[in-house]
Amino acid sequence: MKTIQNKKKNKKIIIVASALTGLLLAGGVAYAARNYFSAPQASVETQAEDRTIDLSPPTTEQQDAGNDAKEDFIDRLDEEDNGSDTSSVSISISSSGQSDQTYQMRTIINTIDDTGTCTLTMKSAGQQEITQSVGTQSMGSYSVCKGFDVPASSLGQNTWSTEIKYANQSVTATAKMDVKL
Amino acid sequence: MKFFKVILFATAISAVSAIVYFGVLSNNSSAADGRNFNAGRIIDDAVFTNSSSMSVQDIQNFLSSKVTCDTWGQKRSELGGGTRAQWMNSRGISAPFRCVSDYYENSSTGQNNYSKNEAPAGSVSAAQIIYNYSKQFNINPQVLIVTLQKENGLITDEWPTPKQYSEAMGFGCPDNVAPGAPACDPSYGSFSAQIYQAARHFRGYIDNKSGWWVPFNTGNNQIMWNTAPTNCGSGTVNIQNRSTVALYSYTPYQPNQAALNAGYGLGNGCSAYGNRNFYLYFTDWFGSTYSDAYNAQFNAQSPLSEPFYPGEPRQVFLQYKNNGSARWYDDTSAPAGVNPVHLAASVPTNRQSAFSYSWPSSGRPNFTFTRVYESNGTTLAANQHIVEPGQIAKFEFTMTPPWNINLGTHREHFQPVLENAANWSMSGVAWLDITVVSRYSAAFHSQSPAPRLMQNNDVVDNFIMYKNSGTAAWYDSTSTPAGYYPTNLVTAAPFGRNSQISMGWPSKQVASNTFSAVYEANGVTLASNQHIVMPGQIGRFSFKLAANANVKQGSIREYLQPIISGSPNPEMGALSWVDATVDTTTHVAQFAGQSAMPTLTRGAGSPVYIQYKNNGSARWYDDTSVPQGFSPVHLAASAPTNRQSVFSYSWPSEGRPNFTFSKVYEADGVTLAQNQHVTEVGQIARFEFNVTAPWTVNYGTHREYFQPVLENANNWNMGGVGWLDITVKP
Numbered sequence: 063m064k065t066i067q068n069k070k071k072n073k074k075i076i077i078v079a080s081a082l083t084g085l086l087l088a089g090g091v092a093y094a095a096r097n098y099f100s101a102p103q104a105s106v107e108t109q110a111e112d113r114t115i116d117l118s119p120p121t122t123e124q125q126d127a128g129n130d131a132k133e134d135f136i137d138r139l140d141e142e143d144n145g146s147d148t149s150s151v152s153i154s155i156s157s158s159g160q161s162d163q164t165y166q167m168r169t170i171i172n173t174i175d176d177t178g179t180c181t182l183t184m185k186s187a188g189q190q191e192i193t194q195s196v197g198t199q200s201m202g203s204y205s206v207c208k209g210f211d212v213p214a215s216s217l218g219q220n221t222w223s224t225e226i227k228y229a230n231q232s233v234t235a236t237a238k239m240d241v242k243l
Numbered sequence: 244m245k246f247f248k249v250i251l252f253a254t255a256i257s258a259v260s261a262i263v264y265f266g267v268l269s270n271n272s273s274a275a276d277g278r279n280f281n282a283g284r285i286i287d288d289a290v291f292t293n294s295s296s297m298s299v300q301d302i303q304n305f306l307s308s309k310v311t312c313d314t315w316g317q318k319r320s321e322l323g324g325g326t327r328a329q330w331m332n333s334r335g336i337s338a339p340f341r342c343v344s345d346y347y348e349n350s351s352t353g354q355n356n357y358s359k360n361e362a363p364a365g366s367v368s369a370a371q372i373i374y375n376y377s378k379q380f381n382i383n384p385q386v387l388i389v390t391l392q393k394e395n396g397l398i399t400d401e402w403p404t405p406k407q408y409s410e411a412m413g414f415g416c417p418d419n420v421a422p423g424a425p426a427c428d429p430s431y432g433s434f435s436a437q438i439y440q441a442a443r444h445f446r447g448y449i450d451n452k453s454g455w456w457v458p459f460n461t462g463n464n465q466i467m468w469n470t471a472p473t474n475c476g477s478g479t480v481n482i483q484n485r486s487t488v489a490l491y492s493y494t495p496y497q498p499n500q501a502a503l504n505a506g507y508g509l510g511n512g513c514s515a516y517g518n519r520n521f522y523l524y525f526t527d528w529f530g531s532t533y534s535d536a537y538n539a540q541f542n543a544q545s546p547l548s549e550p551f552y553p554g555e556p557r558q559v560f561l562q563y564k565n566n567g568s569a570r571w572y573d574d575t576s577a578p579a580g581v582n583p584v585h586l587a588a589s590v591p592t593n594r595q596s597a598f599s600y601s602w603p604s605s606g607r608p609n610f611t612f613t614r615v616y617e618s619n620g621t622t623l624a625a626n627q628h629i630v631e632p633g634q635i636a637k638f639e640f641t642m643t644p645p646w647n648i649n650l651g652t653h654r655e656h657f658q659p660v661l662e663n664a665a666n667w668s669m670s671g672v673a674w675l676d677i678t679v680v681s682r683y684s685a686a687f688h689s690q691s692p693a694p695r696l697m698q699n700n701d702v703v704d705n706f707i708m709y710k711n712s713g714t715a716a717w718y719d720s721t722s723t724p725a726g727y728y729p730t731n732l733v734t735a736a737p738f739g740r741n742s743q744i745s746m747g748w749p750s751k752q753v754a755s756n757t758f759s760a761v762y763e764a765n766g767v768t769l770a771s772n773q774h775i776v777m778p779g780q781i782g783r784f785s786f787k788l789a790a791n792a793n794v795k796q797g798s799i800r801e802y803l804q805p806i807i808s809g810s811p812n813p814e815m816g817a818l819s820w821v822d823a824t825v826d827t828t829t830h831v832a833q834f835a836g837q838s839a840m841p842t843l844t845r846g847a848g849s850p851v852y853i854q855y856k857n858n859g860s861a862r863w864y865d866d867t868s869v870p871q872g873f874s875p876v877h878l879a880a881s882a883p884t885n886r887q888s889v890f891s892y893s894w895p896s897e898g899r900p901n902f903t904f905s906k907v908y909e910a911d912g913v914t915l916a917q918n919q920h921v922t923e924v925g926q927i928a929r930f931e932f933n934v935t936a937p938w939t940v941n942y943g944t945h946r947e948y949f950q951p952v953l954e955n956a957n958n959w960n961m962g963g964v965g966w967l968d969i970t971v972k973p
Contacts, residue, residue, distance in 0.1 A: 115301065116528045117308040120399045121274070124527065127507035127520060128396030129321055135395035135407065136322070138416075138426070151419050154477065156458040156465055156495065168458045170495050172470065173419040174428065199456055202414045202431070202444060204495065209456045239465075 153180075153207075153228040153235040160243075164211040169237065171198060171205040171228050178230035180207030184222040184241065192216060198228070219243050275526035277503040277519055282466075284483045285522055286386075288633045289534035289566040291486035292449070292618065293383045296529070302370035302384055303344070305528075306398065312342035313401040327402045340402045343369045343391070346434065348408075350375075353433030357405050369434065376438045380446040381618070385529045387412075387438060390493075393520040408434040412441040418470050441493070448489035450619075458495065459488045466497040468513045475499075475513035494518055534632070537584075538567035539659040539671030542620065542635050550680040553650075553812050556601060556643040560613065561586065562620070563638070563659050563671050565630045571659075574610040576628035582664045584630070585610055586638040589672055590656035598655060598677065600643035608640035608657070644679045647811030652678045683730075684713035685805045685817035688766060688781050693822045696790035696799075697829055697861050702746045702870070706759065706785045707732065708766065709805050709817050711776045717805075719782075720756040722774035728810040730776070731756045732784040735804035735818055742801060744823055746789035746872060754803055759785035790825040791872045793957050799823045829861030830876070832951040832963030835912065835927045841934055842970040848893065848935035852905065853878065854912070855930075855951050855963050857922045863951075865928075866902040868920035874956040876922070877902055878930040881964055882948035890947060890969060892935035900932035900949070936971045944970045 120128070151173045158167040169180065178198035185191050196208040207226065222241040227234065297305070315338045316328030324330035328338055337358045341347075346369040347362035348355035354363040367375075377384035392398040394413040410416055414437050415428030431440050447455050459466070461482050468475040480497060482488050491497070498519035501510030507523060510516075525532050542562040551557055565571055577583040588596040588606045595605040602608050614637035615624040630636045642655070658672040688708040696703060711717055717730040732754045734740045741751040749756050760783040761770040776782035784805070801821045806813040832855040841849035857863055869875040880888040880898045887897035894900045906929040907916040922928040934947070950964040 114530060115297070115305055117304060119311070120309050121527075123274075123507040124524065125399050127516075127523075128392055128399040130396070130509075131393060131516075131520070132396040132400055132403075132407065133322065135410075135413075136404070154465065154467060157460050157463070158465075159460070159462050161460075166460070168456065168460065170458045172417060174415075174417045201458070201492070202428075202440060203417050203493075205417075206456045206458050 151228075151233045151235050153226060153237045155224075155226060155237045155239050158224075158239070158241060160214055163214050165214050165217055165241070165243070167210040167212070167224070167226070169207040169226055169228075171207070171235070173205060173233075174200050174203075175205045175230055176200050178205070178228055180210075181227045181229075182210045182212075183225045183227070184212070184217075185224075186217075186220040186222045189218070189220055189222075192222075198230075214243075217241075217243050274506075275523045277498070277506055277523060280498065280503050280519060280522050282478075282497050283481045283487065284533075285487045285490050285518060286484075286525065286532035287534040287568055288449070288484050288486045289538065289540075289564075289568065290532055291383055291386055291445075291489070292381050292633060293540065293566060294377045294381045295540060297374070297384050299368075299370050299374045302373055302388070303368060305388065306344040306370055309398050310342045310344055310401055312340075312345060314339045314341070314345070316340055316402055318401070331402070331404070334404075336404060340404075342401060342403060343397050346408065348372065348434050350433075350435035350439075353409075353435065355408065355434065357408065372435050372438055376435075376442040379439075380442040382442045382445050385525065386445065387442060389521050389524045389528065390441060392524050393517055408437075410437065412437040414440040414444070444493060445489045448492040449485040451485065451488075457488065457492050459491045461485065461488060464491070466491055467495065467515075468499050469496055469515045490518055490521060494521075533568065535567045536569040537571075537661050537666070537669045538565075539563040539584075539669040540566040541671050541673040544673065544675060547676060547678070550678045551642065551644045552682045553644050553648055553679060554646045555682075556641045558639060559642050559675060560637055560639040561657055561673055561675070562616075562635050563673075564618070564635045565632050566671075567669070568632055570632070571612075571630035571636060573612045573628050576626070582661045583610070584636070584659050584669070585662045586640070586657055587660045588655065589658040589660075590674075594656070596655060597645055597648060597653070598642040600645070601641045609638045612636045613639035642675070642677055644677065645811075648679055650679050650681060650812060650814075652676050681807075681812050681815060682713050682715040683717070683807050683810075683812075683815040684711075685709040685815045686712040687817045687819045690819065690821070693824070694788055695824045695826060696744060696788060696794075697826050702787045702789040703823075704785065705788050705821060706783050707803060707819055707821070708762070708781050708783045709819075710764070710781050711778050713815065714778055716778070717758075717776035717782055719758045719774050722772070728807045728813075729756060730782070730805055730815075731808040732786065732803055732805050733808070734802065736802035738804075738806070738813075740802075743794050744788045744790050744799060744801060744825075746787040746870075748786060753808075754786040755784040756808070758782045788821065788823055789872065790823070791874065791956075794825050795957075796825055799825055826860070829859045830863070830953050830956075830958065830961045831859030832856070832876075832961040833858040834963050834965045837965060837967065840968045840970065842972060843934070843936040844972055845936050845938045845940060848933045850931060850933050851967055852929050852931040853949055853965055853967070854908075854927050855965075856910070856927045857924050859961070860924055862924065863904075863922035863928060865904045865920050868918070874953045874959075875902070876928070876951050876961070877954045878932070878949055879952045880947065881950040882966075886948075888947055889937055889940055890934040890945075892937065893933045901930045904928045905931035934967065934969055936969070940971050942971050942973055944968050 153169055153171045156168050156170045175198050180196050182194045194210050198205045199208050224241050225238045227236045313327055316326055316331055318327055320327045320330040322330055324333055341357045347366040349363055349365040356362040373384050373387050377387055391411055395407050397403055397407050397411055409432040410427045411434050415431040448457050451457050464480050464482055465477040466480045467477040494517035496515035499514050502514035502516055502519050542564045544561050545559040571584040572581055574583050586608050588594045593606050599605040603610050612628055615627050615630050616635040617624055618633045620635050624634050654674050654676050656672055656674045659669050660667045688710045690707040691705045694703040718727055720729050723729040734742050734752050739752050745751050748754050758774055761773045761776050762781040763770055764779045766781050770780050804818045805815055835854040835856040837853045838851045841851055843849055863876040866875050878900050880886045885898050891897040895902050907919045907922050908927040909916055910925045912927050916926050946966050946968050948964055948966045951961050952959045
């Protein structure tokens with residue numbers, strides 16, 4: 063019996079030792095593969111010598127951020143498939159400033175609309191009210207008013223209370239700002 | 244057991260090391276930091292519009308590196324619902340679930356290989372689609388790749404849904420839609436349409452063409468922190484370039500500080516991540532979003548389908564895009580202290596070009612920009628001597644192959660350099676392949692029959708005709724204008740070889756230097772000018788061939804070729820040859836009579852003669868008739884050869900009784916021949932001479948042998964040994 067037990071013990075030791083040796087070998091092979099076979103593919107030089115392309119797998123952070131974007135995307139599609147609340151439609155004045163002889167104002171409307179109307183109203187004490195109306199234009203993911211270009215000469219060096227009103231058949235939205243010249 | 248413990252310990256150490264190595268060291272230690280995000284300058288124009296940054300294969304390699312596809316959805320779903328396959332199936336989507344690295348689509352129809360085992364007809368890879376539209380709209384493909392990732396994580400997604408392709412760039416998907424309307428515009432519902440529209444809009448935002456009503460502009464803008472319903476408001480951003488305008492116009496939100504502090508993570512309720520993630524992904528995957536100060540990208544070159552000709556200058560051009568962030572000046576616009584940009588011969592640096600005849604220096608083709616275009620390569624820029632970032636400079640210059648250049652293709656490298664600057668290199672090495680050919684070209688047309696040359700005999704007239712297959716006129720020695728070179732027929736293979744069978748040539752290397760006739764292309768009609776061969780006409784060279792006595796019997800191939808004599812590039816092709824057969828079995832003499840045997844006293848002389856019949860096939864000449872290059876026939880003292888005779892007192896030399904024929908008879912031995920210094924075949928030559936007995940000669944009869952010889956020839960022996968028995972008496 064004793065002899066038989068010893069043989070069983072030896073057998074276990076041999077199995078464990080073999081497994082560990084196998085692990086060591088596998089680790090060695092993996093290390094060699096990474097260093098001697100994978101390394102040359104780590105980056106590819108492009109025309110500019112200091113620009114390299116990262117060909118390593120994405121980091122956990124990159125992967126997670128991608129998954130977050132995917133989840134947001136799917137959630138948003140699920141919500142929008144059920145339709146949005148039109149009261150959330152808004153307009154904002156994205157840029158305003160003088161270029162050459164005109165004062166330009168640009169807008170963003172957070173919905174798709176090629177048939178709406180935008181109306182600009184500028185008021186300043188003692189000055190004649192300025193009004194312009196233009197249509198809307200889709201930019202793919204949002205819309206814009208087709209630009210307000212006001213002759214700078216008509217504004218003078220005043221402060222103008224400015225309002226841009228967007229309207230279509232079912233919704234309106236307004237953006238306001240003071241323009242100081 | 245000790246040994247077992249050692250193995251365990253070593254294994255543990257190895258495992259820890261491996262974990263450290265793979266888990267820690269492989270993390271990108273130089274990951275992008277959102278806190279470096281510059282809201283007014285997210286990316287430079289030169290980087291944003293560098294459509295040459297990746298080939299299709301580069302894009303494919305990149306896509307493959309960023310995802311390990313779970314094609315059959317076997318892993319657990321991160322969105323709940325069991326496995327990924329179960330989640331997909333619950334939404335009516337069946338495997339295979341194609342990752343972007345495996346995705347194929349027909350750009351015209353939108354048909355693709357999602358949920359299919361095979362790619363549909365006419366489909367191309369996602370990499371190819373990205374590449375195609377990046378080129379079409381001159382947008383860096385890396386910009387499109389990063390946009391795909393930041394919109395819905397498609398690049399790293401192991402199990403994307405079909406909608407992630409049909410709405411891949413989020414184009415046509417507004418934040419708000421009317422009730423009942425689709426979330427996204429179905430007219431853009433394919434991967435190709437999404438990439439196309441995104442690239443097209445990026446280009447439109449950059450170009451800011453009339454009618455686009457781009458919502459932002461360079462300068463101060465109000466950019467929202469997040470979508471309007473959050474009421475987070477907006478912040479002022481001073482946008483510095485059109486590419487940043489384009490990014491905000493595509494995704495009209497800016498990240499707040501909470502978002503920028505969070506790396507790729509979440510900020511707070513007013514955080515937007517689109518442009519932050521664009522910056523982070525781009526920086527991590529493709530490097531800085533900023534361009535070098537001075538960087539040139541090859542843009543275009545002049546077509547070089549036509550060859551160059553030695554000595555003839557030709558205009559060429561190279562165009563480079565200013566792919567850096569600094570303005571380029573040329574010599575006419577550079578302010579004091581600013582280095583101008585020059586085009587330079589390159590590889591090696593500051594190489595002196597052989598084609599630089601008209602350049603300002605042998606290493607610089609041009610010191611000024613010839614044209615400056617806007618980024619479209621067509622519209623002329625307002626300032627033709629300053630190249631703004633994104634604009635294109637055209638360097639036009641002359642390449643002049645020198646007369647002595649080797650014909651063939653020469654690769655000439657160039658690159659713009661920041662002249663005299665320590666950091667002079669701007670990249671952009673490009674080259675022009677200059678193929679230099681001669682305007683002179685000849686084609687063999689015809690020649691006289693192969694001659695049979697009788698050694699030491701007649702001169703044979705030959706000709707070879709060549710067609711002028713080039714584009715330049717051929718002149719001969721009588722018609723060559725100043726500054727041109729004459730066309731000669733010369734020995735070839737190798738050039739300058741002395742001909743063995745030349746006769747009456749201008750030299751032993753030049754068979755002819757004049758045209759004996761010039762024909763029109765039909766080879767029959769004589770041309771109006773018999774000394775100029777115009778392109779298409781045929782020139783005839785006539786020349787004589789003859790074999791002197793030293794030419795060996797057999798066949799001789801005499802290589803000849805027309806050349807531009809004196810030109811550094813003389814060759815014009817048409818190596819040709821004359822196969823001549825030389826017959827040397829022609830000089831045979833047969834004894835044909837002699838005078839009576841003389842009897843002399845010491846000091847006395849006596850006239851004698853010996854006659855020989857020309858029994859061979861060649862004509863015999865004596866010293867008065869022999870043509871140049873031929874050998875005369877002399878009577879010689881013989882047995883042994885070149886013996887010095889004691890009876891030679893009055894001879895021209897001690898071994899030669901006579902150098903001329905005394906008489907020449909017809910074959911009958913009586914009738915005198917017409918020419919007394921040429922012995923035709925069958926005729927008889929008489930050699931008369933005196934034999935003089937010297938005072939010291941012994942009394943008795945002396946047998947003196949004679950024979951005719953072909954003087955100085957290898958085959959001098961003509962046979963016909965005869966003798967005179969000369970008796971000397973007291």
